Amino acid sequence: MKKKVLQCTFIAGISISSTGFAASCGDTDVIYNLFDMANEEIFHNGEGTPGPRRLVTEQTSNIISFSTKRIIQATASDINSLDVKITKLDGSRFGGKTTLVVCSTAENGAVTKHWEFSVRGGRRYIGDSWSRRLTNIKNQKVSVRLLGNSPTGRARFKIDLIRPTGEGRVWQPIKTTHSQPVPGFADVHVHQAASLAFSAGWYWGDHSVGPLNARAHACDGYNHANLTPLGIEVNELVAPHPDKIYGYPTFNDWPKWSDIKHQQVTEQWLKQAHDNGLNLMVASLVNNQWVSAAMIASGNHNNKLSPADMEAVKRQINSLKKMAEQSNWYEIVRDPWEARRAIEAGKLAVVLAVEASDIMSRSDGSWLQQLHDFYDMGVRSIQIAHQSNTIFAGAAYHRDVMKVNSQIKSWFDRDIDYASGGNGVNNPLGLTNEGSALISEMMRLNMLIDIAHLSLNTQRSVYQLAKAKQYYPLFNSHTRIDNLLLPEDKEVLKEHVTTDETLEYVRQTGGVLGLRTGEEGMKSYTPFSDAAVTNNCDGSSRSFTQFYQYANDRNVKVAFASDFNGFITQMPPRFGAEACASAVDESQRQQQATAQGSMPAGPSWYTEFNRKGLAHIGLLPGLLHDMNNLGADTNNIGNSAEGFVQMWERIYDTSRTKIN
Structure with a gap:
């Protein structure tokens, strides 16, 4: 017999069940604290989670008599617009309306009710679904409230x-023809919106x-990046910094090449980099729930922001999309031809990527x-692993604390493995079955x-x-x-x-190698x-040029x-006090x-780079300028925007083969 589907009456955009009962949306304002963070790790946002749960895709919820969720x-x-589909999976023999x-x-804070309906109890309607398209919800948070109406x-x-x-x-990209390569260089790993990560x-x-x-x-030196309220005083990294607070207008204390607590990618600095050659950027959306938990515990956080990794990623996406709407020089691109058109129009082509630990x-x-x-x-x-193992893959060991992080993570999550063996350098864990399926789907x-x-x-x-997919x-x-790292850095980075082996993976497949601009x-x-x-x-820049030339020699x-x-x-500077x-x-x-001799002359941003090193992204063109001044052939990295786009286009080339 065909199952009946609940009939609803819809009035002015609000769905009211045929019973005439009108329920409220309930309290939709959520404050995130350490209790919520602990529950996230223990219950994984599952049905046993106390208090309100995060609404995510394909979620289940049990509701008992005279209760609310x-x-x-x-x-x-x-x-x-967003489609909401609700399916009754199960029910007790009696009650459960x-x-x-x-x-x-x-x-x-304004709340809009879009839809309300009631489902009768018992075993009726199990397997039936109800759907509704919500409209006009951009920049709004959707909520679902379940109310158990039966006494049993x-x-x-x-x-x-x-x-x-x-x-x-x-x-489906619009494939356009372009007679000239795109100009400029690329930075393929920038955490532009990291101020929204780590619970802000x-x-x-x-x-x-x-x-x-x-x-x-200026900050006050205590209101961020400070874990001393927890009694943690390991080193300067997590301590207050009341003597290093000044950004605008003097910028006496930050941004600085050695600082990791203050913004390095303001709109103005990014625009300066773009005006001087940066034409493609991979904006890496980042978070780490353990760091978020520490910030919540310290009290230095925005309690309106969820600490969960994927939520941090989503709000960074929202923020960068808003920036694209407000700027005539910044464009998020979804395929290589969009990237070419954006760059040819004088814009910075921005590619969205994800780097988070609980992916x-x-x-x-x-x-x-x-x-x-x-x-x-x-x-x-999407990086399928970051600082710790995931359900998809083993993460590269680096810095011993990251190995410990993987072990602790496996205690809380039964889906994640941890291997205690190995040689102390290489993580024994590799690609899981789910990881293989994920890579295949991404391809x-x-x-x-x-x-x-x-x-x-x-x-x-x-x-x-990749090899099986025609060298994807x-x-x-x-x-x-x-091969160029000093022994003390190799010990840390593991x-x-x-290596020469993994460099060949990138070269043979026509990929791109992003070279870190660090202090090593x-x-x-x-x-x-x-x-x-x-x-x-x-x-x-002299150190950086060594490993640039190493990679360049290997084509x-x-x-x-x-x-x-x-x-x-x-990267520290070549001139000045540091x-x-x-x-x-x-x-x-x-x-x-x-x-180093006398500081060479050049544009103001080059002079600032020579004095400050890579203090912020606006000085990245100074590094390229200095490499040229030092006599290096920078054709490869100087035209890396074209190199990245060519790699991206190769994905769509069904006749691609191994690059010899």
Whole structure:
């Protein structure tokens, strides 16, 4: 017999059940605290979670007699319409009648009821579904409230959020013909919106559109990046900094190459970089729930922001989309031809990527549906592991604390493995079955495959998948060359490096290698055909040029990988009080600084780079300028915007083969 579907009456955009009962949306305002963070780790946003749950895709909820459940989106919608599908999965034999209310909440707190209906109890309607398209919900948070109306019994429902243009449909690019290569260089790893990560408790300053006096004003040294309220006083990294508070207008204290607590990518600094050659940027959306938890516990956080990794990613996407709407020089691109058109129009082409530790976990629903949702939001690259192991892959060991992080994470999440064996350098864990399925699906969607932060075992498996797909391009968004690292840095970085083996994975597939602009000194390198650059200023542009020339000699496309706002220091200058700051001691530093001679003349941004190093993204053109002044052939990295676009176009080339 065909099952009956509940009939509803719809009035003025509000759905009221035929019973005439009108329920409210309930309290949709959520404050996030350490209790919520602990529950997130313990219950994984599951049905046992106390208090309101985060509304995510493909979510289930049990409702018992005379109870209520609130499930609320933690991040506002980036689109104007969304389909909500509700399915009754189960119910007790008697009782279990349920009313469901679907609402949305605007930024100003105004609540709109979109839909209300009741489902009779008992075993009736199990397997039946009800759907409604919500409209005018951009920048609003959707919520679902379930009310158990019977004195006995229970029912269980599945709630699915469906993006009208999502569900795994492959983006169809408009392929245009271009007679000239795009000009300029690329930075393939920038955490532009990191001030919205880590519960907005770590980075001070703002990346969004607005004047510097509002985006880079002074902090007080205590109101961010400070864990001393927890009794943690390990080192300066987590301590207050009342003597280093001044950004605008003097910029006496920050931005600075050695600072990891303040904004390095304001709108003005990014525009300065673009005006001087930066034409393509990969905006890496970042978070780490453990850091978020620490910020919540310290009290230095925005309690309106969910600490969950995927929620942090979504709000960063929303913020960058808003910036694109407000700027005539900044454009988020979804395919290589969009990138070409944007650059030719004088814009900065921005590619959205994801780098988070708890990537697409079960707390946020089906990973496949999450992937499709992020893809529909414009994301074109996702790292399948970051600082710790995931359900998809083993992460590259680097810094011993990250190994401990993976072990602790496995205690809380039964889906994540941890291997205690190995040689102390390489993580024994590689690509999981789910990881293989994820990579295959990303390839079907023509996404960029980033092997940064993956264990060597994982990289080997990913390469085999790429090889089987006609050498599908692989790229490494940020790395260092293992053969040129000094012993003390190799000890720290372990397998989070590029070896000759993994460099070949990138070269053979036509990928791009993103070179980190960090403070590490390098071994000297004599290039095959280029002029050798004297390696006599540790950590500076001279050090960077050594491993640029190493990669360039091996015919691999390269790009800058600054990692600005990435919890990591940048390149020190060649001149001034902090010249050659990575030297082994002060005596060596002074000798190296003296060897640099007089500061060369040049544009103001080059002079600032020479004095400050890579203090902010606006000085990145200064690094390229200095490499040229030092005599290096910068054709590869100087035209890396074209190199990146060529890699991206190769994904769509069905006749591609191995690059010999």
